[in-house]
Amino acid sequence: MANLKDIKTRISSVTSTQQITSAMKMVSAARFRKAEEAITNNRPYSDKMLDVLTSLALRTKEEAHPLLERREPKKVGLVLFTSDRGLCGSFNGSILRSVDRFLNEKAASYESISLYIVGKKGLEYYKKRPVEKFGQMTELFGNVTYGQAHEIGEDISTRYAEGELDLVYMVYNEFRSALTQVVVYDRLLPVEPPKVDPDTVTTEYIYEPDEEHMLNWVLPRYVDVRIYRAFLESTASEHGARMTAMESATTNASEMIDRLTLQYNRARQESITSELMDIVNGVESMK
């Protein structure tokens, strides 16, 4: 039987761990709500952007802009969204595993696959592994701004226009609910204009300055918005995953405390019983 003091120490250490995990759960829950709200707030902007792009795409050809141009995919880029911090369950693990699989399976079909890594965890993971990188961004701390998305978007759009990349995917945890996140591969470039039913009546706009200018303006921004959106999805997923992970850690800690307390009481009783036995035996032997 473990001695009383050892058990007591363990109980107090598990209790303090539990306090940390439950505090982290609370923080994540608050951040998660904020992230969810950010997705909702962003929706009108993204939707409208798509509307405008659709109406522009109807009247323009594929050659109208370099970001629309399809090329035979030789050089592929992946924009990988991981988190800066750990303790979020399988959030980073599942996305990194999936990317590894992608790299293994597709290595033969493309000339090269390079990564743009967002988040410290992804960066650390690929530090020792032989992969091509073309960019990185860390230290976001859950505070994603449109400016950051624009920075990545500009970089990638330029590379695409210059022919450094032929096909770009975003890989991120899509937010379904606090409990489920799904790793998705979302094609970023070339931009695929939404399919429109040719019979739909669309508004004929007067453009200012002109149609071509508008397309030049909207397309790169559409790319930025898509990236921003992926950022938001990934952030919400991260906090959701952490919330769930911390929740189960807290529950596990309570179970452990219960078990240890039981053990402690048993040990205590046992020692009392054996002390009593000693006394009784002592008294018996003196008779």
Place this chain on the structure above:
Amino acid sequence: MSETTFRLEIVTPSRQLVSEGVEEVTAPGIQGEFGVLVGHTPYLVELGIGELMYRVGNEKRHLAVRRGFAEVTRDKVTILAEEAEFPAEIDLATAEKLLAEAEEEMKSLSVSGESKEYLEAQAKIDRALNQVAVARKHKS
């Protein structure tokens, strides 16, 4: 909705600022300010930087906007701005400080014209100047 009002929606990537029936909107287009009343021809315009005004009844409200575009249809105006702020949300002191900093930066640049640094500094000045102007004008 009565016959003189139309719907105005102002959205940025991070939030929706306005969604209500208005009677008049004026906004800074890239090639000059434009005004919209109900029944305007469908119109798609790139926004510059400046002040947006909309009127509900007799009450005029103002916003500082920067870059984006506006979609005008017969019964609705949608403003997609990269940045938009109400005067009350602008911190005048911070904006003035930013303006002074940006002007310093501009002075320290030896080159002028089309260089990237020059354009970036110019953009910073424009942004701060717009915030200061709108905040000064409408902050009570």
